[in-house]
Amino acid sequence: MKFGDIFVAIAIIAIIIAIIIPIPKWSLDIMLAFNISLSLLILLIAMYTEEALSFSIFPSILLITTLLRLSLNISTTRYILLEGDAGSVIKAFGDFVIQGNPVVGFIIFLIIVIVQFLVITKGSERVAEVAARFTLDAMPGKQMAIDADLNSGLINEREARERRVKIQRESDFYGAMDGATKFVKGDAIAGIIITILNICAGFAIGKLSGGLSLGEALQKYTLLTVGDGLVSQIPALLISTATGIVVTRAASDSNLGQDIIGQLFGAEPKVMFIIAGVLIFLGVLGLPTLPLFLLASVFIFLGYKGIKKKDKEKVNIEAEVEEEVVEEIRKPENVMGLLKVEDIELEFGYAIIPLADVNQGGDLLDRVVMIRRQIALELGLVVPIVRLRDNIQLNPNEYVIKIKGVEVSKNELYFDHYLAMDPGTASGNIEGIDTVEPAFGLKAKWVSENEREKAEIFGYTVVDPPSVIATHLTEIIKRNAHELIGRQDVQILIDNVKEEHPALIDELVPKMLSIGEIQKVLANLLKEQISIRDMVTILETLADYAPITRDPDMLTEYVRQKLARYITNKYVENQVLKVITVNSELEGVIMQSITQSEAGTYLSLDPNTTQALINSVAANIQKLTSLGQMPIILTAPIVRLYLKRLTEQISNDFVVLSYNEINSNVEVQSLGMVSI
Numbered sequence: 001m002k003f004g005d006i007f008v009a010i011a012i013i014a015i016i017i018a019i020i021i022p023i024p025k026w027s028l029d030i031m032l033a034f035n036i037s038l039s040l041l042i043l044l045i046a047m048y049t050e051e052a053l054s055f056s057i058f059p060s061i062l063l064i065t066t067l068l069r070l071s072l073n074i075s076t077t078r079y080i081l082l083e084g085d086a087g088s089v090i091k092a093f094g095d096f097v098i099q100g101n102p103v104v105g106f107i108i109f110l111i112i113v114i115v116q117f118l119v120i121t122k123g124s125e126r127v128a129e130v131a132a133r134f135t136l137d138a139m140p141g142k143q144m145a146i147d148a149d150l151n152s153g154l155i156n157e158r159e160a161r162e163r164r165v166k167i168q169r170e171s172d173f174y175g176a177m178d179g180a181t182k183f184v185k186g187d188a189i190a191g192i193i194i195t196i197l198n199i200c201a202g203f204a205i206g207k208l209s210g211g212l213s214l215g216e217a218l219q220k221y222t223l224l225t226v227g228d229g230l231v232s233q234i235p236a237l238l239i240s241t242a243t244g245i246v247v248t249r250a251a252s253d254s255n256l257g258q259d260i261i262g263q264l265f266g267a268e269p270k271v272m273f274i275i276a277g278v279l280i281f282l283g284v285l286g287l288p289t290l291p292l293f294l295l296a297s298v299f300i301f302l303g304y305k306g307i308k309k310k311d312k313e314k315v316n317i318e319a320e321v322e323e324e325v326v327e328e329i330r331k332p333e334n335v336m337g338l339l340k341v342e343d344i345e346l347e348f349g350y351a352i353i354p355l356a357d358v359n360q361g362g363d364l365l366d367r368v369v370m371i372r373r374q375i376a377l378e379l380g381l382v383v384p385i386v387r388l389r390d391n392i393q394l395n396p397n398e399y400v401i402k403i404k405g406v407e408v409s410k411n412e413l414y415f416d417h418y419l420a421m422d423p424g425t426a427s428g429n430i431e432g433i434d435t436v437e438p439a440f441g442l443k444a445k446w447v448s449e450n451e452r453e454k455a456e457i458f459g460y461t462v463v464d465p466p467s468v469i470a471t472h473l474t475e476i477i478k479r480n481a482h483e484l485i486g487r488q489d490v491q492i493l494i495d496n497v498k499e500e501h502p503a504l505i506d507e508l509v510p511k512m513l514s515i516g517e518i519q520k521v522l523a524n525l526l527k528e529q530i531s532i533r534d535m536v537t538i539l540e541t542l543a544d545y546a547p548i549t550r551d552p553d554m555l556t557e558y559v560r561q562k563l564a565r566y567i568t569n570k571y572v573e574n575q576v577l578k579v580i581t582v583n584s585e586l587e588g589v590i591m592q593s594i595t596q597s598e599a600g601t602y603l604s605l606d607p608n609t610t611q612a613l614i615n616s617v618a619a620n621i622q623k624l625t626s627l628g629q630m631p632i633i634l635t636a637p638i639v640r641l642y643l644k645r646l647t648e649q650i651s652n653d654f655v656v657l658s659y660n661e662i663n664s665n666v667e668v669q670s671l672g673m674v675s676i
Helices: 004-020 025-047 058-083 088-097 102-152 157-208 214-248 256-264 269-285 289-330 332-339 350-355 364-379 449-457 465-479 487-498 502-508 515-527 535-545 552-562 564-571 584-592 607-626 637-647
Strands: 344-348 386-390 398-403 406-412 418-421 433-436 443-447 461-463 576-582 594-597 600-603 632-635 655-658 667-674
Touching: 004 058, 025 058, 025 088, 025 214, 058 157, 058 214, 088 214, 102 157, 157 214, 269 289, 344 350, 344 465, 350 465, 364 386, 364 465, 398 465, 406 465, 418 449, 418 465, 443 449, 449 461, 461 465, 487 502, 487 515, 487 535, 502 535, 515 535, 515 552, 535 552, 552 564, 552 600, 552 637, 552 655, 564 655, 576 584, 576 607, 584 594, 584 637, 600 637, 607 632, 607 637, 607 667, 632 637, 632 667, 637 655
Parallel strands: 344 386, 576 632, 576 667, 632 655
Antiparallel strands: 344 398, 398 406, 418 443, 418 461, 433 443, 594 600
């Protein structure tokens, strides 16, 4: 191999010299055999090449082999016309391949040339032309993709350089192949012309100077010429076939032989059985049974092998997946995944799984999406993803709602029943299973499909199981909204405001307040069901009062007063607000009991006063509830926060407002007074 380049150069020069200088017949036989061997070698290399660039010298090989065939054609023509003998190889082709019949040989020769020229060569030429065009057109996009991967750090400079070189080589290769296919086309045309010239010239020489009869001349020279044509056209056919294989190779991880076997005979097993059935059917109809039944048995065997292979692959895949899962579990870092706590989880027993299964007609997932949209509109909170899980440890009809991994509520429902609730105006009795509506604690009954229409006629409110879960989940999320908003959520809300109000954010965060302090204010608002959707007003209020105090509770009160229009609209109907007021003396006692500390302010009432206050609040709330009114306590701004915290132990179902949170045009009617 050390002097291989010199040998190749000498060989190419020798091919050119052989066109001019006659070569001995024995060496001509060797060269003809070598031409066939070289063509077969090129064809096999093309078949076992996985990508075109692996055979990048192919365009040059096409030129050299075309030149070799031309040189051999000239040498054999010289001997045919001068001596009437072109060596043992051509004679063997004339005697064995065409059985001494020049007409048959000539027809075979024409068929080979036509197939090579009109089918293989034409198709290869077109494919090479299109491949070259598309490769050139795709170069800018591939270069940009390389630059993008390099800039993003997916590849380093060396890998980028290698990819650019490969793209350039692909462009050069397909461009060269586009031109090299013209060699094959020209070689086919030259073969036809040379054969016709040999026959005509040989007939004339044999008749005029060889003393042969018309039939003898035609027999001898036609036989030699056709033999010569076959010897040259068979390598040409192999080369043109290799050309077609190279230019039609798509992206693959294996060679042509493996692709053909795998993609044709490794197809779906039922395809093999269908083919076998068709062959057997044709045999039954009367076609030759032996070849058809023989082929049918082959396809049945291939189908059986395919089934076995698929079963084996399935077992291997399952084993690999299981092994991967085990390996993943064994990794020490995967323990960290177990520490994640979902913000909201909805777990349900197996009997109500169909409610969440889309394939069984369940629409619970769609309802969860609507819940998130509803709360975003009502409270301005982006609710985290709700995780739906089945839990075999629960009762079949039971579901559990968890916040931060802790159960906050549970309930049972019946998949094939409806929940009928008495809004207070229902009349008549219905049969069903007594229960309590989970969201608002109303007495209700689970009724069957047959009782549903009757319940609606009697005035009951009837809802289906998915609506029960959706309403329950909505109320749980609203009651615990203050726990669901974290610093990252606040950052997202602030970034959203910053797109249109950058000056406000630049002034407030982080110069005046941190993300954590803003998060505490928003959580205070959500805890009392005050919407934070108007973030601009909230943040502007914080920017106004942050220089005065950084106490989140005090800042919350300032924000609530700024949201007076929203609060009024939320709780006031027809410009009349029916409330429970607080005795002015009690308000004074509460104000005097407010204690300031480093951690903030708190209320320090003595136990007797605290108990008397709670009893009075409870009595007044009971009075207002009995009248069908929403329990609302109205008090002084300074007192509101502390009164709300003190009375939270009674219930969270009533509202505490301050005078500054109600518009001045609202008429306030006192239906009771809290006093001690």
